[in-house]
Every structure is written in C-alpha cells, then in structure tokens.
Amino acid sequence: MTLKIYRVVSDFFHRYFSDEEAVIVFLLFLICFILIYMFGGILTPLLAAVILSYLLSPLVDKLQSYRVPHGLSVIIVFLVFFGVLLVSLLTMVPALIKQISALVSDVPGMMRTFQSQLELLPEKYPDLLSQELVGHWSGSLDLSQIGQQLSAWLPNVVSFSLNTLPAIISVLIYVIVVPLMVFFILKDRDELWSGFKSMLPDQRRLMNEIAIEMNQQIANYIRGKAIEIIIVGGVTFITFTLLGLNYAALLSVLVGFSVLIPYIGATVVTIPVFAIGVFQWGFAPELYWVLIAYLVIQVLDGNVLVPLLFSEAVNLHPVSIIAAVLVFGGLWGFWGIFFAIPLATLVKAIVNAWPSSVISDPTEPADP
Known part of the structure; x- marks a missing residue:
C-alpha cells in the first residue's frame, strides 16, 4: 500500500513538476498568494496604483505616437485624469451624501408605507394571498420598529466611520500615495519591467x-x-x-x-x-x-x-x-x-x- 502511494505521488511530481521552470512558477504564485493574503490591506494602495496605470498607459502611448516626449506625455495624462477625477468627486460626493441623509431620515416612513402596501395585497390578489397570511408576515416582520431602529443606527455608523482616525489615515494614503505611485509607474514603467524580468530565469x-x-x-x-x-x-x-x-x-x-x-x-x-x-x-x-x-x-x-x-x-x-x-x-x-x-x-x-x-x-x- 505504501509503495502504491509513493508511486502515485512520484508520478504526479514527474508529470507536473519535472520542468524546472514549472517549479519556479509554482513557487512565485505561492509567494504572491501568501503575500496578498497576509498583507492585502497594506498592498491595496499598490494594487490601486497598478490598476490606474493599466488604464492610463494606452493614453501615454497614444500621445507618444504623436511625437510627444515620454515625460511630457505622462504629465499631461496624469494631470488631466486626476483633475477630471477630482472635479467628479467634488460634484458627486456631496450629492450622494445628501441623498444618503435623506434616505436615512425616510426609512421609518418607507417601512410604514411598505407595510400598508403589504396589507392591501389580499384585496388586489385575493386568489393568491389571504388576509391571515399577510397579517402574519406583517406581524412577524414588525416593519415600523425595524425602520425606527435603522434610522437611529445608520447616522451613528456614518458618523463613527468618518470620524475615526484610521479612516482619515486611509483616505490620506489613497489621496497622496496612490497618485504618486501612478505617476512613477507610468514614468519608469520600462525600467520597472526590466528590473522585474532580470530576477526571472533566462529560459521562461x-x-x-x-x-x-x-x-x-x-x-x-x-x-x-x-x-x-x-x-x-x-x-x-x-x-x-x-x-x-x-x-x-x-x-x-x-x-x-x-x-x-x-x-x-x-x-x-x-x-x-x-x-x-x-x-x-x-x-x-x-x-x-x-x-x-x-x-x-x-x-x-x-x-x-x-x-x-x-x-x-x-x-x-x-x-x-x-x-x-x-x-x-x-x-x-x-x-x-x-x-x-x-x-x-x-x-x-x-x-x-x-x-x-x-x-x-x-x-x-x-x-x-
């Protein structure tokens, strides 16, 4: 039995890990998985910067195709993108906050309205729903009390999340660090890619x-x-x-x-x-x-x-x-x-x- 198990394991490794490069690839992905799993929160700004760099790279290449120098192309794309993003956020965020506040204040009324509409369903669809069944639903849900609890709970959550120091630090990291990393990734992407490839085996x-x-x-x-x-x-x-x-x-x-x-x-x-x-x-x-x-x-x-x-x-x-x-x-x-x-x-x-x-x-x- 032991010999059979050894033979199966040996055949498996011979089949999938006989290539030296396959072992290296497996180890690289294992290391990346462990790093992201353990330090995902710390690496999030880097991931965001890489994503934005992917988005902006074709624009830089397009400007360079019109004989615009690489450095100037990066500066133009960087300033235009983050300028538009800043204006959009300054326009959208206040409107969203206003609508969230209005929604929170309307939650009790929404629950009462939904409960009244629920009670009218037996009159509209008597063949499908009975008054006793809808009354049981309404009593078990107690929608009015749920609405009051939500309206009292949500503002506290919003206030707590906005006033905590970690939230402020996280926002500052994204506002300052991410744009800086995007700029330098776009500016030095060829050097960064060459440095990464130099750490890999020649035969890949x-x-x-x-x-x-x-x-x-x-x-x-x-x-x-x-x-x-x-x-x-x-x-x-x-x-x-x-x-x-x-x-x-x-x-x-x-x-x-x-x-x-x-x-x-x-x-x-x-x-x-x-x-x-x-x-x-x-x-x-x-x-x-x-x-x-x-x-x-x-x-x-x-x-x-x-x-x-x-x-x-x-x-x-x-x-x-x-x-x-x-x-x-x-x-x-x-x-x-x-x-x-x-x-x-x-x-x-x-x-x-x-x-x-x-x-x-x-x-x-x-x-x-």
Whole structure:
C-alpha cells in the first residue's frame, strides 16, 4: 500500500513538476498568494496604483505616437485624469451624501408605507394571498420598529466611520500615495519591467506563454470594467431621473458598481430599486415601468455592451465565474471580487500552459 502511494505521488511530481521552470512558477504564485493574503490591506494602495496605470498607459502611448516626449506625455495624462477625477468627486460626493441623509431620515416612513402596501395585497390578489397570511408576515416582520431602529443606527455608523482616525489615515494614503505611485509607474514603467524580468530565469517559455495571454486579458478587463461602470451608471441615472424615481443618483451608483459582481450584483441591487419604488408609488404602474427599465438596462449590458467592450472573450462557464467571485472575494474582499474573472482566467491559462508530459521510467517496458 505504501509503495502504491509513493508511486502515485512520484508520478504526479514527474508529470507536473519535472520542468524546472514549472517549479519556479509554482513557487512565485505561492509567494504572491501568501503575500496578498497576509498583507492585502497594506498592498491595496499598490494594487490601486497598478490598476490606474493599466488604464492610463494606452493614453501615454497614444500621445507618444504623436511625437510627444515620454515625460511630457505622462504629465499631461496624469494631470488631466486626476483633475477630471477630482472635479467628479467634488460634484458627486456631496450629492450622494445628501441623498444618503435623506434616505436615512425616510426609512421609518418607507417601512410604514411598505407595510400598508403589504396589507392591501389580499384585496388586489385575493386568489393568491389571504388576509391571515399577510397579517402574519406583517406581524412577524414588525416593519415600523425595524425602520425606527435603522434610522437611529445608520447616522451613528456614518458618523463613527468618518470620524475615526484610521479612516482619515486611509483616505490620506489613497489621496497622496496612490497618485504618486501612478505617476512613477507610468514614468519608469520600462525600467520597472526590466528590473522585474532580470530576477526571472533566462529560459521562461511557460512564464512568457502565461504572461502574453494574461497581459491583454487583464488590461482589457480593467479598462472595459471602468467604461462599463460609467456607461451603466450614467444610463441608469438618466433613466431613473426621467421616470421620476427618488434617490436616482444613489441608485445609479449602486447599479454601476453592481457590474463588478457578475450575475449576483444585478440581482442584489434589484432589492433597493424595488423597495424605493414601492415606497414612492406603491404597487402602481410607475413601479413596473421602473423595474422594466432596469431589466432592459441589465439585458442590454449583458448582451450588447459587454461583448463590445471586452474584445478578448472570457471563455469561462457561469458557474466558474460565480465560484471565482465567491472564492477570491472571500479571500481578498473588494479586490478579489474586482479581479475574480481575470484571476479565474489566469488559473485556466496556467492549467492550459502547464507542462504535463510524463517522464517515462527506463525500467518499464514501452507501450506496444
């Protein structure tokens, strides 16, 4: 029995780790995994800077194609991007804070309205719902008390999160450190890349094969997701505003960022859209128009916008994508969710490129 186990383990290592480069690749990814898992919070500004550098690199290259010097191209792209970002934040953040404050104050009224609408359902749909069943739901939920608790709890949470010293330090790190790292990554990207390659072995067929497949994949994914968030959020804001839905700005931000979590995000964000619609109109035609418009936006996003933005198709099964979101999101939080699809594609690329030839035992007879 022991000999059989040894033979299985030996065959496994001969099959997958007989190549020296394969061992190096395995150790590199193991080290990266451990570092991100243990020091993910500390490395978050670096990850943010790398993502922004991926977004801005094509703009720098475009300016250089018009014979603009590299240094000047970096300065122009850097100033324009962060200038637009600063103006956008100064415009959006006050409006979002105002809508959040209004939403918090309206929570008790929303709960009472929802409870009254719930009690009217047996009259509208007597064949489906009975008065006793709805009364049981209403009594067990106690929506009015929940609303009062939420309205008292949410302002304390917001105040606590904004006044704590770690939050202030974290904001300062992102505001100061991330732009500096983005500037220097863009300015010295060739030197940084050359220095990284100098630490790798000269023969790196496996690494090159994985890198070529993933470089375009990750770059395309980051830029595509950024554009998708802006388009979906903008279209949602315009649509909800035209339909007269309250808290259109806040809901459009939620809908925009929901595209980061495939399949799950759109389903979860449906809940606040539905709840605010019920609070505002009840179960009236206006609510159904909002839900239909939201469904149309999601359908167009999944079937038109995503194929246009992501030129490099991600050939992953939906179950694999959802599993990747759950696994990497559980390990690394927001960044794990954001990079779930590229990371899943990376795993697939490694599996496809990994050497799998078995080194034959010379004492064994050859197959006929």
